[in-house]
Ligand SMILES: Nc1nc2c(ncn2[C@@H]2O[C@H](COP(=O)(O)OP(=O)(O)OP(=O)(O)O)[C@@H](O)[C@H]2O)c(=O)[nH]1
């Protein structure tokens with residue numbers, strides 16, 4: 370089992386060579402972080418996929434997924450995963466009488482306070498069923514039940530997510546092979562997002578940016594289908610969770626990497642996770658780099674963006690594993706230095722938009738080994754030695770030169786492929 374993140378940090382501080390007073394200060398900070406609890410409410414109309422979403426995001430199959438038309442989750446169900454507490458509440462749409470009861474339950478949960486007198490619920494995740502034509506009940510739930518009962522900072526305590534993106538157009542324009550929407554479906558889903566945002570804004574004045582995803586379809590006795598945009602959903606869940614509480618998720622995430630793989634890549638969620646978790650490092654103030662290594666282990670599980678495509682391909686060509694020294698160094702360079710440079714994020718985004726196609730093209734060339742050898746000799750090995758000697762600027766210049774070189778070569782390879790096809 371994966372070692373508990375906080376326990377490891379604690380051990381490190383205990384073993385550290387530093388004055389006792391310093392140690393106890395750090396341990397105090399750490400204990401404060403360790404005690405934090407997250408209370409997440411997951412709600413939405415019957416069958417929208419609350420249970421499926423909880424199961425996709427978190428470690429165990431805790432929530433029962435419905436296979437019959439009877440609503441599976443009749444009353445509020447509580448799941449406790451260490452310090453992460455999930456309240457799975459039925460939304461509206463179960464008939465008049467049941468709806469009144471559900472609304473009452475939700476309102477009273479939203480107004481509940483913890484022992485410190487703060488509102489218990491940190492964040493409400495409202496799930497909409499993207500395959501449904503009618504969001505009327507969901508709008509009632511959001512506009513009349515949830516938003517009026519969110520207290521202050523309403524915008525930061527509600528996340529609206531449209532599930533079942535795969536079947537939003539009855540399965541049409543869903544690319545089942547790549548597990549992602551084709552552009553007509555993307556357009557359709559974007560319009561859905563805009564219209565939901567508009568309806569909520571008109572009714573409540575609250576500006577919410579919904580996202581869409583798919584928790585994955587599951588049939589009795591079958592493995593759950595692969596989710597789409599789950600990393601995006603998690604990114605927003607973490608972003609909307611108070612800073613001090615963000616580490617709570619770390620030990621409880623679904624450790625199946627394939628669940629996190631497919632996403633829209635609109636944003637670099639990987640560096641996003643670093644930004645979100647970075648602030649906490651200051652709280653512990655001890656071996657910040659070690660802390661970041663641990664955060665990185667966590668991000669590696671859930672991150673769809675771990676690929677240094679070109680380095681990975683080069684390492685693969687040499688038969689090296691995907692956690693080889695070069696890759697680890699380049700990832701650190703990218704996540705901890707490059708992305709904090711003024712043009713860093715832009716460079717990284719361009720890389721992600723172009724590198725996969727370049728690698729695909731190289732792999733089709735008859736002389737691919739000599740191409741990889743050349744990339745390694747001319748650029749990657751130089752980059753590596755610059756990083757080792759602390760000259761990140763030079764590494765960046767070399768990296769830019771490599772990309773320019775590859776863009777030029779790409780045109781040549783494209784012509785070659787056109788001739789052979
Ligand atoms: N195609 C597809 N089906 C999904 C998705 N998410 C959930 N489903 C299916 O939708 C049905 C209902 O899912 P549940 O997770 O039980 O929904 P729920 O909101 O927990 O339902 P109740 O607890 O009954 O209100 C199940 O058959 C799921 O397999 C998805 O992203 N895509």
Ligand SMILES: [Mg+2]
Pocket residue numbers: 419420421432433434435441442
């Ligand atoms: Mg359920």
